[in-house]
Amino acid sequence: MQAENGEMTKMTSEALSTHDWLALGLLPSPRQWTFISQEGIQRTVRMRSRLSTDTITLLKRLVCDGGGITVLDTLSAASALASVQRIHLLPLWQLATGGTYAVNPPGHLISTKARTLVAYYRAHCTDVSRRDMLP
Template sequence: MLSPDQIDLNMLSIFGAVVEAGSFTAAAERLDVAKAKISISISRLEQQLSCSLFTRTTRKIVLTEAGRILHEQCQPLLQGLREALFQAGSDQTSYGELTGVLRISSTVNLTAQKLAPVIAAFALLHPRLRIDLRLADRIGDLVSDGIDLSFRMGWLRDSSQRAMKLGEFQQFMVAAPKYLKRYGEPKQLQDLRRHEWVALSLLPTPLTWKMTDIMGGVETVHVKSRLQVDALNALLALVQNGAGISVLDEFTAQTAIDAGKLVRLFPEWSLPVGGVYAVLPPGRLVPAKIRAFIDFYRNYI
């Protein structure tokens, strides 16, 4: 039987990356190494352990029973070792020169409105750091996708996610002038029940809205919808083209209102306040490149 000092910890780390990423190719992208290095390392580890760790097919790889046991037993130990080394070697007073790759995910709208100028300025400060920006309206699996940091707006459904609240935003109820000309402007909140509504399925309750007036009075409105989308930019396009009434974040809505493409409805009533969040993958410690970007974002905004 092999002793621990006969096993290269780098190969165990690569093995863990393959399991979490789901393929050799994805693991190579995540670790920023050649795919051949991943394949060679896994083969050598299997030879040293005298067992197969993966069942390979043309489409995917699946852990064998031996591979599953090895991952379950070793991965927590490797994570603890990484965190201990990071804690010992990190400079707590200054981030210094950042290197490697910082993978950030965000939505198209949030990136255009808030994140793009922050990333551009941050990249100038750290010329040796590569930044990989990926855009999607849904939060994927940060670990398997190799994402270091995800920026989101709204309300986080998964309470297990590690998230930092970076700010808040108001919501505006809006409609296009062409829609209001065709159907008329609702005068009372309950008039919304007879109007066309464009629903954003990403929201926890896209057809139920709690409104608060300036005196603190609260009224709940239930609407009906024939149109539903799962992307904010599609919602904006539909509303601007007169498909119906909907609710947008203040950044998106105000730009369209200023351009005369949308009209704000019931400005005397307030909708629930949403949050801007930085969502992080699991782990007790936050790497320096992530902490540096979050701090820079806060100061920039």
């Protein structure tokens, strides 16, 4: 990124691949991302990984401490985004959206703990998804 009048400029998807990427190894392809423009154009970018971890907590800490750039879901990043300066690197591009799923055993007997967890995520995910997280 280039400094321009004291502010960081926005990036292109090609330039993104030249920066230190922090990968989440739990993902099927943690170094390859397909971005979609506002016009519906898709662009796949292969990142150069500086580090890979299997822990979202460590990944967030590394990003907050300036260790590199990454992609995090809104729910995981909410607290970190509120406490650090952030830069939306590709404001005209988006990644595919995903979901959170609870898988229960067959039958009608779902434990109170499982019902409570599902209710919490429904309320919390709905609340977080309504917030404008980035400038």
